[in-house]
Amino acid sequence: MMRLIQYLENGQLCAALVESDDAVRPIRIDGGVYALARIAIDSGQTLSAVVEVRLDDELIDYQPLIDEGRLLPPLTHPDPAHCLITGTGLTHLGSADTRSAMHAKASQTEESELTDSMRMFKMGVEGGRPAEGEVGVQPEWFYKGDGNWVVPPEAALTMPAFAEDGGEEPELVGVYLVGADGRPWRVGYAVGNEFSDHVVERQNYLWLAHSKLRQCSYGPELLIGELPAHLEGTSRITRNGETRWEKPFLTGEDNMSHSIANLEYHHFKYAGFRRPGDVHVHFFGTATLSFADHIRVEPGDRFEIELPALGRALRNPLIKKEEASTGVDILAL
Template sequence: MSYLRLLQHLSADGVRSVILAEGEAAHFLPGVASVRELALGAIASGHTLAEAAKAAGQGEAVDIAAEFAAGRLLAPIDHEDGAHLLLAGTGLTHLGSAEGRDKMHKAAEAGEHVTDSMRMFLEGLEGGKPAAGEIGQQPEWFYKGDGSQLVGPTDDLAMPSFAKDGGEEPELAGIYLIGEDGTPYRLGLALANEFSDHVTERHNYLWLAHSKLRQAALGAELLLGTPPSHIEGTCKILRGGETIWEKPFLSGEGNMSHSFDNLEHHHFKYDLFRRPGDVHVHFFGTATLSFADGVQTEEGDVFQISAAPFTLPVANRLVRAQERAVSVKAL
């Protein structure tokens, strides 16, 4: 089955445009500069995003693999004012996701001690997929930042100068736009590297909030329509062009302990997350981490994540940001 995908493109002379892809075929959408612009029009006209994209007409054909290789594809969503784009996510949402976290947070004491992480995972396993019309167990939730923290599919991922680690998290992200009446609209799903500091988190799980205040990368393709319930991909780390770690990962609702509906309810139940015009990128979690296998990443490593039905990977190089002195002055 081929899925419709939307991509954002930036030409060598700085002109933005949107691409519609289906299977191996892709073309520019005439007169459309951003996915957010297209989605706002779809909401206003009462059409789906796929219908709006098809109605925009067919421009010049384009080879998206070649544009990816040339670094001309952007993240598939953004906002002209980065303060109106929110990055957030939920953890312990996938079957098997508790194992790696539990290893990090396990108390030194012997016996049958159950960590907070394992307890939260078990609660989600029991109540994360409620029946239609019911509200399920709320998940772990975290904040990552605003639009300034979002990078594209081939951009560098910069860990702060003070970071203890820069580690990949291969997963799916839901992309949302808030309508003028405060209704959240899911535009589609993107492949993502949520990117965290697992050494900081391991020191004390109450530092999870600190470990998540990092950049995040999105793959170039926004997958439209109903996504498959089973998504299987591969995550690898390249060092000097050689693969030093590689592992498959699973996602999609069939491999999760929470439904998308439940995760979305517990995010958008807060009024402040339903501000008209805002964009939300919500990371749905993962069960696969190189850190859990004892890998210590290094500057220059490249994280490469791929998964069908996405046809392009997200591939980002790890760098460390320059140290900046922070001084607070009394006024």
């Protein structure tokens, strides 16, 4: 297995292989990891083989890339409109309990919401891990935006002025590139923060789609190769250097009600998601939220999501936009 990063050098997109916690080895390529993946797909080689023959002789220090804000998401598209950000929910063991706790209400008429969430979860437990060659039950699915909604590691996640919350969601992310023939290829996995508005979602689960239309972040490293079936991580919120909230989380297929192959099938079964050259960033869900523990984040807080098997932690401070959109203008004839 190898881990790749992207970063800026004199304003240019660069890629590198992570050699250690302290050093990375630049890769001689124009166009970053996207270009490397295109070469691998078009030539029928493995991505590791494409990388190995392009490695530079000299190492560079990792820490300055972080300190100077030069890290980028580990795979991006040259045109952000051709990078689609999506995700699935209720995919992890325990996720239904988290959702139910988030949505708990006193009104009996609103109990149907909990029933719908639990029903969806149970469908995944019973049919989300089909035998090879078979199709399992489809998961809850949502759209988050395109590549313009992605924030680099270490950069700030922004709550819109109209938002009621800007909470973290620590998740495993699959990153894909669609080949020239329309076949999707999984390039690798990354740590993700699927940043959502849980207050809006809690008010009415039919507002889930609204709550997901927020920025997100993933990286800083992209794991190339087989994913361990059991992954343990830590999600943390700090304020002024002190930990406000911290909790372990589990992911990987041993801790999921759906297989990753099933989630991929139900995403890419749509022809519109198999457009050649497009990048897809797909969040696989979580069962761990600070919001479920009654934590309310504030601008200035920092999210830290650690998943050691995937390299360095993903860190993003939180800010809030002060002005709302001014609405729609009318184009007169």
